[in-house]
C-alpha cells in the first residue's frame with residue numbers, strides 16, 4: 582500500500598510502499614478514505630507528543646476516517662463495513678477517568694494515533710476498536726475528518742467553560758482548524774461569539790460566513806472586544822498559546838470570566854496575580870482534547886447542520902508535505918485534508 586512516512590522526528594515526509602497492516606487482538610483494519618492535515622500533525626511529526634525512536638519509521642495523521650474492513654480475533658465484528666473516525670488518544674477504557682467519559686485523562690494513556698502507532702497518511706491503518714467512533718450516514722469522509730479533533734475538542738471546551746445562551750465568547754486564532762469550529766460550537770451552545778485572527782481572508786470568512794464579530798489581532802495592544810460587550814468577554818479561548826495573547830485574555834475577562842487554555846508550547850508561561858483572580862473571580866481552565874462521548878456529540882452537530890465542517894484544501898498524497906508547510910505558515914482557512 583502507499584504510505585507517507587517519517588524516519589526521524591522532525592524529518593521530512595516521504596512516500597513509501599509498505600505491506601498493509603494486520604489487525605491483531607482487539608484492533609480494527611480501516612481502509613482510509615481521508616485524513617486531516619493540521620497543526621497537531623506538525624507537532625506530532627516534530628516529536629512534541631512523543632519522540633521514542635522505537636516508534637519510527639512512522640505514518641503520521643491522526644484525524645483519519647475510513648471504512649472498517651476487518652476485525653482482529655478479540656474485536657467485535659459489529660463495525661465491519663461501517664465508516665468510522667479515529668479517536669486520537671490510546672486509552673485503556675477501564676480506568677476511573679475512562680469510565681466517567683474523561684477519556685483524555687486516562688491514567689493508563691499510552692500515546693497517540695499517528696505517534697505511538699501508525700496513522701492515516703496511508704491507504705490502510707490499524708486502530709484499537711476502542712478508538713473507532715462510528716460516523717453517521719450522510720457525512721462525507723473529508724468533512725468527517727474534522728469531527729474527532731477540530732470539532733470535538735471545541736465541544737469539550739464549551740462544556741468545560743459552561744458556554745450557554747448569552748455567554749460572551751472570544752476565540753483567539755478563530756480562523757484556524759480548531760478555531761473556526763470553536764466559533765461555531767460556541768454559537769451552537771448559544772454563545773455570542775467574537776473571533777480574533779490576523780489573516781484577512783480568515784477574518785472575512787468569520788464575518789461573512791459565520792456572522793460573528795471578526796477582530797484583527799495583529800497588534801494585541803489595540804485589539805478590542807465589542808463595545809456592546811463593554812469590551813469584555815465571559816469566556817476567552819486561547820488557541821495561540823503565547824504570553825501576549827494570554828495576558829490580553831486575562832485583561833479582557835469580565836467578572837466571573839473563564840480563560841480556557843488548550844494550546845501549549847514547551848517552556849511557555851504567563852504571569853497571573855492572585856489579586857486579579859480574586860477581585861474579578863476569574864477561572865483559568867486547562868482543556869485537554871475531548872472524550873469519545875464528545876466525539877459523538879460533535880458528529881451529531883455536523884449531522885444536524887449546527888456546525889459546518891470547514892475543509893478549505895483537499896489534496897492527494899503528493900501534496901501533503903506542501904500543505905503541512907502552509908499549515909505551519911498559518912495560511913490555511915480551517916482544516917486541510919488528504920483524500921485517498
Ligand SMILES: [Zn+2]
Nearest residue numbers: 673676679687
Ligand atoms: Zn483509562
